[in-house]
Amino acid sequence: MPTPTTVELLWGTQPRPKRGPKPALSLERIVPEAIALVDAEGLANLSMQRLAERLGFTKMSLYRYVPGKAELTALMLDVAMGPPPDMFVKPGDSTEGAWRTGLRLWAETIFERYSAHPWAIELTTGVRPIGPNEMGWMEAALVALTGTGLTGSERLDTIVLLNGHVRSLVQQISSLGGGDSAGQFTALFAEMMIAAGDRYPAVIAAFAEEASATALPPDADGPNDALKFGIDRILDGLAVLIARRA
Amino acid sequence: MPTPTTVELLWGTQPRPKRGPKPALSLERIVPEAIALVDAEGLANLSMQRLAERLGFTKMSLYRYVPGKAELTALMLDVAMGPPPDMFVKPGDSTEGAWRTGLRLWAETIFERYSAHPWAIELTTGVRPIGPNEMGWMEAALVALTGTGLTGSERLDTIVLLNGHVRSLVQQISSLGGGDSAGQFTALFAEMMIAAGDRYPAVIAAFAEEASATALPPDADGPNDALKFGIDRILDGLAVLIARRA
DNA sequence: AAGATTCTGTTTCCGTCGGACACACTTTAG
DNA sequence: CTAAAGTGTGTCCGACGGAAACAGAATCTT
Numbered sequence: 001m002p003t004p005t006t007v008e009l010l011w012g013t014q015p016r017p018k019r020g021p022k023p024a025l026s027l028e029r030i031v032p033e034a035i036a037l038v039d040a041e042g043l044a045n046l047s048m049q050r051l052a053e054r055l056g057f058t059k060m061s062l063y064r065y066v067p068g069k070a071e072l073t074a075l076m077l078d079v080a081m082g083p084p085p086d087m088f089v090k091p092g093d094s095t096e097g098a099w100r101t102g103l104r105l106w107a108e109t110i111f112e113r114y115s116a117h118p119w120a121i122e123l124t125t126g127v128r129p130i131g132p133n134e135m136g137w138m139e140a141a142l143v144a145l146t147g148t149g150l151t152g153s154e155r156l157d158t159i160v161l162l163n164g165h166v167r168s169l170v171q172q173i174s175s176l177g178g179g180d181s182a183g184q185f186t187a188l189f190a191e192m193m194i195a196a197g198d199r200y201p202a203v204i205a206a207f208a209e210e211a212s213a214t215a216l217p218p219d220a221d222g223p224n225d226a227l228k229f230g231i232d233r234i235l236d237g238l239a240v241l242i243a244r245r246a
Numbered sequence: 247m248p249t250p251t252t253v254e255l256l257w258g259t260q261p262r263p264k265r266g267p268k269p270a271l272s273l274e275r276i277v278p279e280a281i282a283l284v285d286a287e288g289l290a291n292l293s294m295q296r297l298a299e300r301l302g303f304t305k306m307s308l309y310r311y312v313p314g315k316a317e318l319t320a321l322m323l324d325v326a327m328g329p330p331p332d333m334f335v336k337p338g339d340s341t342e343g344a345w346r347t348g349l350r351l352w353a354e355t356i357f358e359r360y361s362a363h364p365w366a367i368e369l370t371t372g373v374r375p376i377g378p379n380e381m382g383w384m385e386a387a388l389v390a391l392t393g394t395g396l397t398g399s400e401r402l403d404t405i406v407l408l409n410g411h412v413r414s415l416v417q418q419i420s421s422l423g424g425g426d427s428a429g430q431f432t433a434l435f436a437e438m439m440i441a442a443g444d445r446y447p448a449v450i451a452a453f454a455e456e457a458s459a460t461a462l463p464p465d466a467d468g469p470n471d472a473l474k475f476g477i478d479r480i481l482d483g484l485a486v487l488i489a490r491r492a
Numbered sequence: 493a494a495g496a497t498t499c500t501g502t503t504t505c506c507g508t509c510g511g512a513c514a515c516a517c518t519t520t521a522g
Numbered sequence: 523c524t525a526a527a528g529t530g531t532g533t534c535c536g537a538c539g540g541a542a543a544c545a546g547a548a549t550c551t552t
Contacts, residue, residue: 017528019518019519019520019527020520020530021519021528022518023530049507049509057530058530058532059531060511063510069509085408113464125417135446140447142451143450148532152452152453153459154452157472161411161476161479164410164411164476195535205403209399212395230410234479235483236482237478262550265497265548266547266548267546267548268547269500270501293539294540302505304501306541307500310500315539
């Protein structure tokens with residue numbers, strides 16, 4: 001019974017052992033339950049104890065299926081991301097600007113996926129094993145970039161850039177989801193401006209201008225505008241490079 | 247003795263109380279020591295106990311200076327970022343493309359600052375009090391954007407975009423710093439490709455192309471190229487917008 | 493000068509966490 | 523029918539963040 005590595009858990013489905021009692025649990029029950037727990041109460045409130053209680057088992061029984069908490073969260077990440085939707089761009093499509101609509105759709109879709117599980121951002125950090133779903137998203141974006149004339153490094157860097165922007169936005173918006181956190185922010189901002197005095201004129205100018213501009217439409221989806229803004233700039237910049245190559 | 251809030255700790259320097267023994271410790275000693283600890287051993291290894299041992303005090307004595315660990319890390323973040331270097335762009339400079347060199351310098355500088363303290367990335371998440379130094383970096387970038395004709399929202403979104411890119415890169419590179427983590431990555435990648443078979447042709451193509459391209463120059467600062475790539479694309483895209491406005 | 497007050501650092505204690513380990517039980521292989 | 527392998531459980535450990543009570547030091551008031 002060599003404990004399985006994270007890669008084996010993510011990619012391989014090792015066969016059920018023949019001897020011994022049949023397992024009453026399974027990764028297919030554990031991981032979604034953990035995701036539900038974290039969706040509801042945040043990553044900080046995930047503990048083996050609480051997860052086991054939800055499943056009606058003892059804490060240590062979970063360690064029969066998962067070597068440790070790190071491996072569990074790695075599985076949660078890949079399951080929560082899910083597979084990418086069907087093909088953003090037909091593989092051979094070299095229509096003028098097809099890459100553009102493909103990448104935009106990709107970015108907006110993965111943004112929604114991240115937004116559904118904001119804790120996933122915290123788990124996608126540093127060098128770590130990549131799961132099949134995460135790889136699938138990567139593949140999808142790379143497919144959209146075929147026929148652009150970009151080199152392999154450039155295509156990879158493009159994905160890093162787009163993905164980084166999306167993740168950065170999710171990180172800033174997710175915690176802003178419930179309650180009056182917008183009010184909290186303005187309260188913090190006001191409290192700070194009192195103490196700060198006039199050391200940050202450009203900041204004050206920018207926020208003042210923004211406040212007056214968004215005063216009329218009272219819908220507060222400014223963050224989503226930030227998402228679109230970033231995607232637009234990135235795609236514009238990419239178009240410049242692609243045009244230069246052609 | 248109302249326990250100070252995070253904002254008060256970051257911005258205000260409340261006067262020393264008159265009565266009682268003089269404090270043997272201070273935030274000026276505690277916070278740098280905590281930064282040194284985390285720089286050396288990572289954010290996960292920061293505990294009040296270990297920090298107190300370094301300082302030659304008991305754990306609970308720290309709570310006389312800091313309400314809790316969250317407030318401590320907030321202070322660490324602002325101190326570690328430090329103030330931005332002197333003015334990237336002279337405030338009134340409306341030279342053609344001055345914003346461009348200013349923003350590039352800003353991004354590269356804050357990248358180095360983040361790289362020196364990679365754990366800072368993990369702390370800059372969600373809605374939270376902003377410290378004076380962090381606000382200073384924001385101010386610096388906004389100064390560089392004066393005279394571009396962009397609205398306040400656009401200027402703010404630009405900073406979010408650039409900052410998000412830099413942070414995303416640091417997050418991917420920092421853990422790659424020591425040892426043969428590049429070898430670990432290729433090992434993980436190979437192990438995965440064996441299991442994955444041929445489900446990701448575009449991924450394989452991109453990496454193969456990259457490997458052959460970077461085979462000749464043996465310096466492996468590919469990540470830094472990813473930083474430059476992203477900055478270039480963002481600035482190119484921004485130039486398109488600015489030109490459209492003019 | 494002498495309490496009274498206020499702040500200091502320390503000690504003790506608690507609940508929770510991830511995880512090691514030994515155990516009893518159940519299923520299958522020989 | 524016995525041995526082996528695998529199951530879930532109970533117990534135990536060290537480390538964590540933090541609450542509470544406490545004794546000593548420095549200042550204020552009388």
